[in-house]
Amino acid sequence: MAEFGVQRVLMGRLRRGDDILEALAGLARQHGITTGWIQLLGAVERARLAFYEQAQQVYRxxxxxxxxxxxxxxxxxxxxxxxxxxxxxxxxxxxxxQGRAWGGHVLEGTRVFACEYAIWVLSGPALERHPDPETGLKLWRPA
Known part of the structure; x- marks a missing residue:
């Protein structure tokens, strides 16, 4: 476990047609964010999502x-x-x-219609993702 403080919160909106992942990564680069938490709402024109097949350790x-x-x-x-x-x-x-819900891990190619975001920029140790042999995922290492 690691402990963090909130340095600041960035709030704004992405542009229509933006790729959600690329736009958020661009914001992180622009504002020097190494560790943060994201929350967003709005709408997409299309979405590319994935589900992790745990037994096969692959994304579908x-x-x-x-x-x-x-x-x-x-x-x-x-x-x-x-x-x-x-x-x-x-x-x-x-x-x-139709009121149906879809969900999953976001992939490149998810295009914004309208999207508002909040990013909590955290102070504390930099978190790095490393390959985890047990799950096949890239996860934060335990402290």
């Missing part, structure tokens, strides 16, 4: 190629081991026009 991706509301968006900013670039890990729950 799918596309929702229609407008959808962002019912909940949450994620974090850290670094991949050996990289100075911010890594955005984001999950979305989306609602379609």
């Amino acid at each position: 991706d799918f596309t929702l190629d229609e407008p959808a509301e962002i019912l909940a968006g949450t994620g974090n900013i850290s670094r991949l081991a050996g990289s100075d670039e911010p890594f955005v890990h984001l999950h979305l729950t989306l609602g379609d026009g």
Whole structure:
């Protein structure tokens, strides 16, 4: 476990057509964010999401190629081991026009219709993601 304080909170909106992951990573680079927590809401024009198959340790991706509301968006900013670039890990729950919910791990190609964000910039130790042999994922190392 690591302890963090909140340095500041950035709030704003992404532009229509932005790739959500690219835009959030760009904000992290621009503002020097190494560790942060993300929350967002709004809508997407299309979404590329993935589900992690635990037994096979692979992501299964799918596309929702229609407008959808962002019912909940949450994620974090850290670094991949050996990289100075911010890594955005984001999950979305989306609602379609029939009231059905879709969700998963966000992949590049998820396009914004309208999106408002809040990023809690955290002070404390830099978090790095390392390969975890037990799960096959890149996870934060325990303190």
